[in-house]
Amino acid sequence: MQSQNSWTEQRSDAGRSHLSFKNQLFFKLLARLTGNRGSDPGRAVARARKFLGYYRPYVPLLLADLACAVLVAASAIALPLCASYITTRLPVLAEADDALAQILGMGGIMLAVFIVQSLATYFVDYRGHVMGARIEADLRKELFEHCQKLSFGFYDRQRVGQLMSRISNDSLWLGELFHHGPEDLAISLLKLGGAMTVLTIIDPVLAGLIALLVPPAVLYARHFNRRMNVALKTTKERIAAINERVEDALGGVRVVQSFANEAVELERFEVENRNFLRSRSDGYRSEALLWVGMDGFAQLVTIMVIVGGAIRILHADLSVADMLTFLLCVGVLVDPVRRLDNFIRLWQEGATGFVRAMELLEKEPDIADAPGAVDIGPISGAISFRDVSFGYGDGGAPVFSGLSLDIAAGEFVALVGASGVGKSTLCALIPRFYDVGGGAITIDGKDIRDVTLASLRRSIGVVQQDIYLFSGTVAENLRYGRPGASDEELVAAAKAANAHDFIIALPDGYDTDIGQRGVKLSGGQKQRLTIARAFLKNPAVLIFDEATSALDNESERAVQQALLELAAGRTTVVIAHRLSTVRHADRILVLTPEGLGEEGTHETLMAADGLYAGLHRVSARI
Structure with a gap:
């Protein structure tokens, strides 16, 4: 075992x-x-x-829930038996001196059974739901945690709305299944088995007739069960598409309104909404047919008992008291049928959600720690590319092939070149956002694939071109660089990034809420906050995917000054879209589709009148 x-x-x-x-x-x-x-x-x-x-952390609660489910089923069977005891003994009790006391005593027993049933039902409904909610929360946490580990390449291929649906909607239905599944199944089987046992003892003929209806009912349920499965899977895909459409439209609402394209977005949303409605209608049709069939089964059983029981009474094969008990047990028999209906519905909802959740959890990160990976430890920041080849694997041409270059510790290097030559890709390879296809990248002589991702990325600060600030206050966004930073360290980092003055001018200073993605701030202010965040992190290697081209001159000068402050004493790689920002670089690397075209200082490259000089002349005319 x-x-x-x-x-x-x-x-x-x-x-x-x-x-x-x-x-x-x-x-x-x-x-x-x-x-x-x-x-x-x-x-x-x-x-x-x-x-x-998923039940393992909650085994005691699960066992208590199932024990109460047994009590619910047992009490449901006990009540008809108590009623049968009274009805069958009425002729005897009528002649007894203590008849009233016996009847009241049995009534007391039935009341006690009812109280036990009510308390057990309360526990099942309340604590069972809590257990399901806890498992749902565990699964949602596992999905979110796994998504955090998946690589950039995964998100290049996936849509956020689809992932949101799997984490929120699918796990919600799973919680209901984890709760109702065991108890509904246990109560149904126990009630069904107990009621059928009592019915067989009272009248095997009538019980046999009821049993004959079970196989057709099972086949009927299986047929519509399969149809519901298909419809529910489609429905989950459709609601994910709606989430994706909403997330895309509302996230870009400023673009939508600036182009006056509200009607276009509404039509695109309506397409997904109609698809969802169509799939939901198919599911409801199958569900309705399933419920009608199961209710019909219960009604047929009741009709059969009434008609068959009356015939059996006429032939003196069944007493009126037994007939009453039989009908009470048939009433008990109807509940497990309804519970099984509910279980089938929840199973389909939950099972399709579980499969979708597992499909996500089974996605292995493209980039993970190698076996035996070690902490990179303190570094000076010397970076080397050795015959590096890389492509995005989408069938296009490789971005790099045999690229080699060295960046000394503490050196300020600028990358320039036409759009699409791989400047951002080269920088993304250093913190292993993507893995090289060939060759190796080392930091202080250590292959970055041999060190842990966490220690590697702790040593590298990235200020990205696509500025991302989280909803919350200025202070909360700054502390993202180092959660334990003190207020004094926060202010020092903001001053170093030329951000302190505009921060204290905000309504609530460092406690000002900046809105989703920093919407309440200007472009220059957001950029300086990201630099201050990098100051707090204090990395040995800094990568700055410069985004000053869209800033006004004053903001650009403030950002450039903050960058120079941040670059002091650490290895810095800057992607320069505006060449005026690279004059102070120790070395400028000119990337071309063929690889490294030129390198040198600004003065040296301008004197050579080559690729860099040509780019500089074009930039000066803009």
């Missing part, structure tokens, strides 16, 4: 050999129920084990 730890692991190849034959069958059945019927049975079983593994 497998250990408690092994059955929760995701990988199937190591754990499956320790599973008993019965457990193998159980996991395979669960895998089929979740819809994982692909060509890889190992992955299907692993997903099933992963599903059950």
Whole structure:
């Protein structure tokens, strides 16, 4: 028998050999129920084990929930039996001196059973929901944490709205499944088994007639179950497309309004909205047909008992008291049918969401720590490219092929060149946002693939061209560079970045809310905040994907001065879109589609009258 730890692991190849034959069958059945019927049975079983593994931290709560479910089912069966006791003994009780006391005593027992049933139902509904919500939160956290680890290449291919839907909507339905699944299944099976046992004891003929209706009902449920599965999967894809459309339109609302394209965006949204409505309608149709069929099954059972029981009474094969008990048990039998209906609906909602969540969790990061990776430790910042080749893998030409260059520790290097030659790509390779296709990049002689990503990126500060500030205050955004920074360190970093003066002029100073992505600030102010954030991080290597081309002259001068302050004493690589910003660079590298075209100081390259001089003349005319 497998250990408690092994059955929760995701990988199937190591754990499956320790599973008993019965457990193998159980996991395979669960895998089929979740819809994982692909060509890889190992992955299907692993997903099933992963599903059950989410219950592990809550086993005591799960057992208590199931115990209360047993009480709910047992009390439901006990009440008809108590009623049967009274009705069958009425002729005897009528002649007894203590008849009233016996009836009241049985009433007290029935009241006690009712109280137990109510308390157990309360626990199941309340604590069971809490358990489902906790598992849902655990899964949502796991999805978010995994998304944080996925590489830039993944996000180049994915859409944020789709990922948001998997993290929010899909996990919501899973929480309902994790809660209602075990208890509804347990209550349904226990009530069904208990009621059928009592019915068989009272009248095997009528019980047999009821049992004959079960196979058609199961086949009917399976048919519409499959139809619901398809419809629900489509619905989840459609709502993800809606999220994507909303996120895109509202995130770019200023562009939309500046082009007066509100009608265009509304039409694009309506297309996705109609697709969602169509898929939802298909799902509701299948769900309605399923519920109608299951309700019809319950009604047919009731009609059959009434008609068949009346005939049996006429032939003296059944007493009126037994008939009453039979009808009460049929009432109990209807509840598990309804619970099974609900379970099927939740299973389809949750199972499709679980498969979509697993598809995301099974995405391995393109870039991860190598086995045996070590902390890079304190560095001086000497960077070397050795025969580096790289391409984005989209079928296009490689960005670099055999690129070699050295950047000394503490050197201020500027990268210039036409758009598309790979300046930003070269900088993205240093912190391993992407991995080289060939060759190697080293820092202080250490291959960056042999050190941990966390230590590598802690040593590198990146001020990106696409400025990103988070919703919140100025102080919160600055502390993103170093969460534990004091107020004094915050102010010192802002002063070094020429940002302190405009910050204290804001309504609430450092506590001013800057809006989503810093919308309440100007371009120059946002850029200086990102530089101050890099100051707080205090990295040994600084990469500055300069974005001063869109700034006014005053803001540009402030940003350039802040950059020079930040670059002092550390290795700095600047991507220069405006060549006036690179005059003070120790060395200028001119990139071309063929690789490194020229290198040298501003004066040397201007005197050579080559590629750089040509770019400078073009820049001067703009």
